[in-house]
């Protein structure tokens with residue numbers, strides 16, 4: 403039954419006031435509202451549990467901005483996709499994140515949707531998530547009792563479930579700067595815009611020069627499991643190897659074997675496994691130049 407009553411809401415203008423509301427254990431939990439592009443869809447109760455109290459965090463400037471501190475890129479949770487695409491810091495250090503942002507929805511969604519919303523919404527089809535996993539992103543969570551940091555490999559703990567506690571906000575995303583790291587992103591959807599992904603592949607590795615063996619390889623995928631996942635078999639096939647045809651064949655075969663996606667309205671499991679392997683093969687081939 404759709405929820406016809408608008409839930410109570412608060413719009414704090416400072417982080418401490420927001421934390422105080424979130425810490426209030428009496429009554430239903432406050433559900434943060436950032437850009438609202440996911441949460442508004444749940445508001446009627448027709449899709450998922452509707453929020454019973456809404457905490458509008460859009461005015462929290464502490465959650466905005468992209469900068470570099472030491473060897474870390476810091477991205478405020480309220481950073482929109484448009485801001486990611488326009489950021490010289492992102493272009494210089496993690497261009498694949500800007501490419502992922504460019505595939506999300508269309509201009510309206512990119513102007514309003516935030517990286518924090520994508521991360522906390524925890525959809526397996528969240529398009530920035532594989533890139534964030536491939537670059538070993540860390541998520542800084544804040545509450546009235548302080549801040550703590552959770553790595554991307556520990557954050558998405560189940561289908562649409564995260565390690566965030568109800569009294570916490572995601573404050574920022576931190577990405578270590580690794581000088582010789584390269585990252586590639588590819589999304590497969592039905593169209594070039596307004597398409598929920600069928601398969602997303604992010605590939606990261608370090609190489610001192612173009613004809614050097616790859617190290618620190620990460621293969622992360624979206625839309626092929628209940629959460630964003632790494633592909634350890636494909637990573638093993640690539641680690642310490644040159645990006646030649648034999649390596650690409652082995653990595654693609656390992657990936658196809660280790661994935662266990664589901665059939666759903668967007669795609670079949672067989673299609674997802676086959677396409678994930680082909681995409682990885684193509685990404686390696688593009689780097690190997692053969």
Ligand SMILES: Cc1cc2nc3c(=O)[nH]c(=O)nc-3n(C[C@H](O)[C@H](O)[C@H](O)COP(=O)(O)OP(=O)(O)OC[C@H]3O[C@@H](n4cnc5c(N)ncnc54)[C@H](O)[C@@H]3O)c2cc1C
Nearest residue numbers: 434436437438439440441506507515516519520528529572
């Ligand atoms: C038409 C349309 C097209 C879309 N296309 C895509 C697409 O191509 N790819 C894709 O990945 N997604 C897509 N989305 C989904 C959505 O736009 C993104 O997931 C977006 O990043 C959500 O961000 P938001 O700020 O709008 O989050 P909100 O809707 O405000 O929040 C989403 C969830 O995160 C929580 N939350 C948000 N910020 C914080 C925070 N700082 N701390 C704690 N909790 C927080 C909220 O409580 C809520 O549970 C689309 C949505 C629509 C409506």
